[in-house]
Amino acid sequence: MAYQTVNPANNKLIKEYKPHTDADVEAALKTADALYHSEWAKGAIEQRLPVLHKLADLIDSRSEELAKIASQEMGKLIEQSRGEVKLCAQIARYYADNAKQFLAPVKYKSELGDAWVEHHPIGVVMAVEPWNFPFYQLMRVLAPNLAAGNPVVAKHASIVPHCAEAFAHLVREAGAPDGAWTNLFISSDQVAKIIADPRVQGAALTGSEKAGSVVAAQAAKHIKKSTLELGGNDVFIVLDDADLKKAVKIGVNARLNNAGQVCTAAKRFIVHEKVADQFLTAFTEAFREVKIGDPLDEKTTLGPLSSKDALETLTKQVNEAVKNGAKVHFGGKPVEREGNFFEPTILTHISRENPAYFEEFFGPVAQFYVVKSDDEAVSLANDSNYGLGGAVFSQDIDRAKKMASRIETGMVYINWLTDTAAELPFGGVKRSGYGRELSDLGIKEFVNQKLVVVRR
Ligand SMILES: NC(=O)C1=CN([C@@H]2O[C@H](COP(=O)(O)OP(=O)(O)OC[C@H]3O[C@@H](n4cnc5c(N)ncnc54)[C@H](O)[C@@H]3O)[C@@H](O)[C@H]2O)C=CC1
Numbered sequence: 001m002a003y004q005t006v007n008p009a010n011n012k013l014i015k016e017y018k019p020h021t022d023a024d025v026e027a028a029l030k031t032a033d034a035l036y037h038s039e040w041a042k043g044a045i046e047q048r049l050p051v052l053h054k055l056a057d058l059i060d061s062r063s064e065e066l067a068k069i070a071s072q073e074m075g076k077l078i079e080q081s082r083g084e085v086k087l088c089a090q091i092a093r094y095y096a097d098n099a100k101q102f103l104a105p106v107k108y109k110s111e112l113g114d115a116w117v118e119h120h121p122i123g124v125v126m127a128v129e130p131w132n133f134p135f136y137q138l139m140r141v142l143a144p145n146l147a148a149g150n151p152v153v154a155k156h157a158s159i160v161p162h163c164a165e166a167f168a169h170l171v172r173e174a175g176a177p178d179g180a181w182t183n184l185f186i187s188s189d190q191v192a193k194i195i196a197d198p199r200v201q202g203a204a205l206t207g208s209e210k211a212g213s214v215v216a217a218q219a220a221k222h223i224k225k226s227t228l229e230l231g232g233n234d235v236f237i238v239l240d241d242a243d244l245k246k247a248v249k250i251g252v253n254a255r256l257n258n259a260g261q262v263c264t265a266a267k268r269f270i271v272h273e274k275v276a277d278q279f280l281t282a283f284t285e286a287f288r289e290v291k292i293g294d295p296l297d298e299k300t301t302l303g304p305l306s307s308k309d310a311l312e313t314l315t316k317q318v319n320e321a322v323k324n325g326a327k328v329h330f331g332g333k334p335v336e337r338e339g340n341f342f343e344p345t346i347l348t349h350i351s352r353e354n355p356a357y358f359e360e361f362f363g364p365v366a367q368f369y370v371v372k373s374d375d376e377a378v379s380l381a382n383d384s385n386y387g388l389g390g391a392v393f394s395q396d397i398d399r400a401k402k403m404a405s406r407i408e409t410g411m412v413y414i415n416w417l418t419d420t421a422a423e424l425p426f427g428g429v430k431r432s433g434y435g436r437e438l439s440d441l442g443i444k445e446f447v448n449q450k451l452v453v454v455r456r
């Protein structure tokens with residue numbers, strides 16, 4: 001796979017990056033493994049945390065430059081890229097401030113004696129990351145593992161090499177030793193070899209089910225732990241007592257943010273029949289007002305998809321959905337202009353026999369369903385192979401909480417879109433993957449939770 005920066009707003013090639021050789025990979029593993037066996041990784045956590053504080057400060061001081069790199073490389077609106085960069089600094093600071101407490105020994109009451117669990121790094125971790133949040137996806141792995149003492153070798157998506165390199169430079173400039181984070185422009189086969197290498201103890205992947213299944217199988221084959229953050233087909237449920245104006249505003253953002261290329265984007269809009277027409281009218285009006293354009297233009301509200309492939313995939317999916325009976329209520333096709341732009345789209349009348357019913361649309365395409373009851377909303381929500389996030393809108397919080405508990409996903413937001421924050425666990429169930437990133441849960445995914453007992 002060629003590592004290239006191509007501007008998705010005009011498909012102009014900006015830069016090609018030289019792939020890393022097997023010798024480069026060996027050198028990276030050697031350095032990372034040596035670091036793991038050093039005092040820096042195995043010793044007191046206090047020596048590692050200042051790097052995260054410094055990294056956060058560096059990111060803040062270069063936020064505009066970093067935001068531009070992301071927008072130019074994968075098409076995210078410049079304001080949303082600024083938000084992503086800010087979030088990365090927050091994640092770095094969060095672990096700098098909290099990791100020591102998260103990894104402190106935990107006492108256990110036992111007849112056997114004084115007992116406690118210590119938390120130790122396990123070794124080099126392989127990170128395989130996607131293009132949709134080109135900095136956030138890297139920081140989600142770096143911050144907890146650097147705090148814990150696990151060196152990371154990272155393979156980023158081939159369409160965001162500039163982001164990958166900029167991130168690696170920032171980590172080094174923040175004072176991280178050689179081997180703490182190594183970016184590798186490598187192939188899938190080289191990833192497989194790294195995962196098989198005895199110096200590597202775990203694999204973290206965010207991306208498609210296909211990639212997740214392959215990487216997790218490789219890790220399992222070598223008895224190594226993996227975490228998977230995969231696709232989603234998240235619901236956005238609007239009950240008959242919802243604040244409709246709020247639900248529409250948040251719903252539009254939940255579908256169109258990052259041109260809809262978010263694993264936790266609202267994808268299936270499930271609306272109570274009593275308010276369905278009102279909601280759909282307002283939702284459609286909001287889609288009509290979208291301003292399609294260059295993501296670097298502050299006035300743009302819908303940018304391009306990340307690549308030509310992504311546009312082709314989405315176009316095929318929508319055409320297939322219509323062929324199988326879905327109705328295009330709004331939009332429905334690529335925009336006639338240079339770049340990878342797709343119209344904000346609303347599909348209705350999707351029957352369970354339509355393959356689209358079970359598919360994730362990784363773009364600005366909303367599926368719209370009408371239900372008669374809460375039970376029907378829940379069973380429709382759970383009739384999915386995915387289980388990542390979801391949102392419930394109702395002014396009766398108890399009613400919404402009951403529904404949230406019944407939805408089979410890893411995250412549910414009430415009267416808000418499925419969001420993310422350093423202090424909140426992120427992850428799903430079913431074919432959306434397993435494991436959690438961020439929060440106190442994320443830092444324990446790749447540590448040895450070692451029991452020590454002193455016999456009285
Ligand atoms: N959960 C999430 O946050 C994301 C999910 N996705 C899902 O992935 C789909 C396609 O997006 P892509 O970025 O193309 O995802 P992808 O799964 O193809 O790529 C994600 C990462 O995995 C790597 N990869 C792919 N196949 C691999 C293999 N066999 N061995 C090792 N590494 C491999 C890619 O190079 C990239 O670094 C989207 O439609 C969406 O469903 C994409 C981005 C983010």
Ligand SMILES: CCCCCC(=O)O
Pocket residue numbers: 132133206229261262263264418419420
């Ligand atoms: C703002 C939500 C971040 C989701 C990251 C993802 O698509 O994996």
